[in-house]
Amino acid sequence: MKLKDMWGKKIDVMQHYDNLADIYDAQYGGEQRAKIEAALEKLEFKSKSLVLDLGCGTGLLFEYVCGKADFLIGVDISKKLLGKAKEKKVNYCLGNVELVLADADHLPFIEKIFNFVFAVTLLQNMPFPLRTIAEMKRVSKKGCFLVITGLKKKFDAEGFISMLRASKLRTEFFIDEEELKDYVAVCSVI
Numbered sequence: 001m002k003l004k005d006m007w008g009k010k011i012d013v014m015q016h017y018d019n020l021a022d023i024y025d026a027q028y029g030g031e032q033r034a035k036i037e038a039a040l041e042k043l044e045f046k047s048k049s050l051v052l053d054l055g056c057g058t059g060l061l062f063e064y065v066c067g068k069a070d071f072l073i074g075v076d077i078s079k080k081l082l083g084k085a086k087e088k089k090v091n092y093c094l095g096n097v098e099l100v101l102a103d104a105d106h107l108p109f110i111e112k113i114f115n116f117v118f119a120v121t122l123l124q125n126m127p128f129p130l131r132t133i134a135e136m137k138r139v140s141k142k143g144c145f146l147v148i149t150g151l152k153k154k155f156d157a158e159g160f161i162s163m164l165r166a167s168k169l170r171t172e173f174f175i176d177e178e179e180l181k182d183y184v185a186v187c188s189v190i
């Protein structure tokens with residue numbers, strides 16, 4: 001894929017999500033919360049945890065994690081969805097949340113700093129999901145947990161598992177429940 005096409009695709013995705021900003025929570029909040037809750041059942045937060053929510057959208061994860069982690073950084077390419085996430089930060093006084101407008105393949109962070117990285121229903125938007133996972137790994141500390149979900153409409157279970165294997169992540173839990181629209185993988189960095 002040419003560089004121009006890749007950025008063109010990302011700009012289309014950005015505009016698509018910008019257009020959904022006002023209805024996102026009402027339309028998708030329920031299904032996204034179900035995925036988040038399935039993953040969180042498998043995780044334990046220790047003190048001094050730094051969390052990255054990649055493709056954070058409107059910040060649905062915040063209410064679950066902000067009380068448990070020291071600090072959460074939400075990254076998204078859609079300015080309008082980040083605006084909705086900012087409303088949650090302000091309305092719920094989430095002082096330990098910071099929001100960053102950035103592309104998931106080019107994160108403005110140094111290496112090995114996060115204890116938890118979430119990418120909930122992000123990868124179907126990415127031109128090269130393996131590259132995105134590599135960027136998630138770059139900013140992850142050793143022993144970091146990565147929650148990576150794969151939209152079933154886009155990935156089949158076998159392909160999704162092979163992608164995780166190719167990324168050299170250890171899959172600790174793989175959740176494939178009928179009522180969830182994504183596979184939910186909880187992986188660790190080895």
Ligand SMILES: C[S@@+](CC[C@H](N)C(=O)[O-])C[C@H]1O[C@@H](n2cnc3c(N)ncnc32)[C@H](O)[C@@H]1O
Pocket residue numbers: 010013014017032054055056057058059060075076077078081102103104105119120121122125126
């Ligand atoms: C299906 S939504 C999921 C949002 C959120 N994780 C949730 O569970 O509600 C996908 C999100 O990925 C974001 N996204 C898409 N491409 C991205 C990119 N290249 N870099 C960062 N975020 C991106 C979108 O703007 C959108 O917020």
